[in-house]
Amino acid sequence: MRMLHTSDWHLGRSFHREDMLGAQAGFIDRLVEVVRSERVEAVLVSGDVYDRALPSVDTVALANDALARLAGTGARVVIISGNHDSVTRLGFGAELIDAAGVHLRTEVSAAGRPVLLEDRHGPIAVYPLPYLEPSLSADPLQTQARSHAGVLDAAMSRVRADLLTRPADTRSVVLAHAFVAGGAGSDSERDISVGGVSAVPLSVFAGVDYLALGHLHNRQVLTPAARYSGSPLPYSFSEAGAVKGMWLVELDAGGLAGVSGIDLPVPRPLSRISGRLEELLTDPGLAAVESHFVQATLTDPVRPAECMERVRARFPHTLVLLFDPEHAQSGQPPSYRQRLLGLDELGTCSAFVEHVRGLPASPEEVALLREGLQELRAGAVTA
Secondary structure (H helix, E strand, C coil), rough: EEEEECCCEEEEEEEEEEECCHHHHHHHHHHHHHHHCCCCEEEEECCEEECCCCCCCHHHHHHHHHHHHHHHHHCCEECCCCCCCHHHHHHHCCCHHHHHEEEECCCHHCCCCCCCEEEECCEEEEEEEECHHHHHHHHHHHHHHCCCCHHHHHHHHHHHHHHHCCCCCEEEEEEEEEEEECCCCCCCCCCCCCCEEECCHHHCCCCEEEEEEEECCCEEEEEECECCCCCCCCCCHHHHHHHEEEEEEEEEEEEEEEEEEEEEECCCEEEEEEECCHHHHHHHHHHHHHEEEEEEEEEECCCCCCCCHHHHHHCEEEEEEEEEEHHHCCCCCCHHHHHHHHCCCHHHHHHHHHHHHHCCCCHHHHHHHHHHHHHHHHHHHCC
């Protein structure tokens, strides 16, 4: 059986205020084309179909079009909800559209209940594990653990128990939306850590023929049988230069027969450039990135006047302009995530004020931030 593993569509997401819906529609066109040309029999979507819990009308229309067209290819489609999706909205009408071969699994109760497929070699049990928020999933899964690893371990116990009831030649595929240890994150994923811990050991998923992961936005291989497909489009400048795509997975009688990458085009490449303003405006080596989406970091000792307008005169698609005079001697600028490493909550809030305004928070502002954080903690305890 030929399966196509994709994930993290994030339909409706913008890129630094640039509308991406047209590019996302282009991805759907390519997805349907690949399903037909590669004779794909099952499409696996490992969460984050939407970017937000309340998607716009146009975004829902695009998702509806995608599912209708995929169903029209004759391929079965298995979809789980991710941490960005609304369980209720994505899962609406799931029982009705099962008959069309589109299987939406968004509820905790779906854990351990497979979508059953079959090829000439026999049965294939596809187990969709939607994103499991520990605080909401522990009780339904009958576990005392309040961690991502704990609830996923409980869900996989249900998977293994169900597999024991299947014929011995049943092959197994699991879809999961999680941060699995060994994966490399980017700046565009939402933090899903609980108590400072987010990574789930890969051993939690041991024993399945293929693990189709979602959440991390770079396509990557943890083991030959455990992979992230990544997002079909870049959603942060930390993904500049990353190859976007999907995985074409083949199962034979013995399990996983092979996996190959299907690359996806990026409508407009991303580039990060750094240097003094006059250098950026005159460097002939930067001609190739003039049509790219650009993140520019200026290293001038003093912030130049009208710098964004001047940068955009040469690089019209500049979306982010950073000012880092200290970086003049140090090479590649640190990412925003790197600049926040090691800071506590108050330090993070104070750093955000400085990042937005260009000036450090005053002692009075720091005091207000501290008071606000204390009130939030008190509210969380009483709730």
